[in-house]
Amino acid sequence: MSKVQTSNLGYPRIGEQREWKKTLESFWSGQISETELHEQMKSYRLNNLRKQQDKGIDLIPVNDFTYYDHVLDTAVMFGLVPNRFAYSGGKVPLSTYFAIARGGEAQASEMTKWFDTNYHYIVPEWNNQTPTLVDNKPLQAFIEAKDELNINGKPVILGPFTFLKLSKGYSESQFEQLLLSLLPLYSQVLQELAEAGASLVQIDEPILVKDLSKNEFELFKTIYQQLNKAVPSIDILLQTYFESVDFYEELIQLPVKGIGLDFVYGKDENLNAIRSFGFPEDKILGVGIIDGRNIWKSNLKEAYDLLCDLETYVPYSNQLLQPSSSLLHVPVTLQHEDTLDPLVKNALSYCDEKLDELVIIQKLIEEPDDHINLLVSHQEGVEQLANSSWRQQYDRPNLLTKRKTEFSNRFNIQQDKWSLPLLPTTTIGSFPQTKEVRQTRFKWRKGELTHKQYQDQIEAHIEKWIRIQEDLDLDVLVHGEFERNDMVEFFGEKLDGFAFSRNGWVQSYGSRCVKPPIIFGNVTFTSSMTVAESVFAQSLTSKPVKGMLTGPVTILNWSFVRNDLPHQEVAYQIAEALLTEVKALEAAGITMIQMDEPALREGLPLKDHKHQHYLSWAVEAFRMSTSDVEDTTQIHTHMCYSEFNEIIKAIDDLDADVISIETSRSHGEIIEAFETNVYEKGIGLGVYDIHSPRIPSADEMLTVIERALNVLPTELFWVNPDCGLKTRSEQETIDALKEMVKAAHLARKKVNQTITNS
Structure with a gap:
């Protein structure tokens, strides 16, 4: 049977013990120098790559690491610094980068939610600047992975359409003009990556799962047609996540090598689109089949059955097994979780375990008879929790949903x-x-x-x-x-029904990390x-x-x-x-x-x-x-x-x-x-x-x-x-x-x- 490859979309930045957070805050408080900051950040970055390499992930993302936020990284890569920060051109200084995010003498840029997640990004501001490529960060990440670990990484770049849609400071009538001003810069990034030996680049365009107008999608098509003409020597994987895509029939005709779709949160709609319109023989389908946003083990039997269904339309050799989104939304590893009830822990899967799940599915596809035992043992924890007394029938109470008196009174x-x-x-x-x-x-x-x-x-x-x-x-x-x-x-x-991890941290914004509770059973009041x-x-x-x-x-x-x-x-x-x-x-x-x-x-x-x-x-x-x-x-x-x-x-x-x-x-x-x-x-x-x-x-x-x-x-x-x-x-x-x-x-x-x- 043809080999199917595994691909990751992004790895958590914070480290197994939140080392990234602690280093940032040490730098901000003056406890370490900028040189020490860069050295420590490099060690975390390489460790993330090395872990994915050791797990056998075929396509490992690079440029998913950041010192604060990947949207902010994209803005400063193009010199888009708000006027109030007195930026005079060239590579944006680290002090300015952090000032945009955190404030200082000037007010920080706005921060808001990344789609429907609890991650916050720094909103790029357009103040009549002329964008210029001042720092090819994806290129640096690609070269570093290649030189240090011999990894031919998959550069991850936030796409121009999504980047501009998430920005502020321009009128609707300026959108097309500003988008076209970004086109040569993205072309330059891709060209320099191609010259350095990159063969496949992941361009994230999650805006495609939002409700775009027909005119907006036509403009989107124009951008990718022109990118392909400008840099035909590099393959683009156009990546979406968090929902299903609209304009599927037109999307699959774009001159890109592959398209990544979410088969967890957009499963039914995306699958129905493929069944209705097929999928091009010359393209790769990124199959987002492992939940990138929640911590429960995947039902690998359902995942395997879905892939078998998709194989009718897309041969395994043209599939990439992926998480549904970047894994920055889940904790790093279950390795340090030694206080959770075993019944709960055995049903969980953090980032590292999700990558293991991808490899298990890969093995099931290639040699199902030899690896069926992996599937059986994986499912045991899920089934034990599902059948536990913690999840007995819940009857919704008849509670008041209206105040006794109108607000004016x-x-x-x-x-x-x-x-x-x-x-x-x-x-x-x-x-x-x-x-x-x-x-x-x-x-x-x-x-x-x-x-x-x-x-x-x-x-x-x-x-x-x-x-x-x-x-x-x-x-x-x-x-x-x-x-x-x-x-x-x-x-x-x-409250009853909750469990708490020791190390289930995820990034909320900047160095701010949160440790979400785990709702595993029925929630009930116990005491004041x-x-x-x-x-x-x-x-x-x-x-x-x-x-x-x-x-x-x-x-x-x-x-x-x-x-x-x-x-x-x-x-x-x-x-x-x-x-x-x-x-x-x-x-x-x-x-x-x-x-x-x-x-x-x-x-x-x-x-x-x-x-x-x-x-x-x-x-x-x-x-x-x-x-x-x-x-x-x-x-x-x-x-x-x-x-x-x-x-x-x-x-x-x-x-x-x-x-x-x-x-x-x-x-x-x-x-x-x-x-x-x-x-x-x-x-x-x-x-x-x-x-x-x-x-x-x-x-x-x-x-x-x-x-x-x-x-x-x-x-x-x-x-x-x-x-x-x-x-x-x-x-x-x-x-x-x-x-x-x-x-x-x-x-x-x-x-x-x-x-x-x-």
């Missing part, structure tokens, strides 16, 4: 209760997780502190920050979340999760203290979720558990409750026609967890970077009394969504960026407030940072909040003067 009732000033100030929830805070939690987990000793120290942190908030003259306070390691993991640890800390904080002050919870959709979207139930059913289970906690808070006298949903938008399907179904059950899950409360209980929520104009109706349908939205990195552009849509509930648009150490002035924040007040009712507007303050230092936090409160007082004074004068 609740607003008056709550105003009478709270007597808050105009433009009330608050924060989103968390305060700095200092080394001292982390060590306290670590010692308690190791048994070096008794529960009472631990609780006493947590309460000391809470009291300290209640006093700081009072001194800052904030209007609504929070307890600071010092007992919480992560806003999702914390709740998962207190937040009441003690909230009640203690409220006992220290006469100002209101918000109870802080993470919402059902965010817990779902920021976890690795069981794959035997529809996501909406799991969300309803979580909502039922959270409602029990909401009722407990309310009964304890905590009647300002924030149910954060920062991940609601990121779960939005990539296809427009699938939006409504998702939003319908996502809103229902939120309302299940928040509706059965008294009119005097004020429900807040928070959302992160998003294109909110796409979901403004759903935001309104949540029926939260107050919503805070992360906006500062987009320079207040979210306000445009409210210039064209009426929103008549409480709202706080984040007035400064907590992801950057830069502290903006009160006047800068005042500008954001005043623009918002042009389109939002003053009596409904709140002033807050754009996210939690967990990652900032104590002094940065205090200094920034001083400026924020000052800005709110200035705005309040101006509004009151206007009212008086009128």
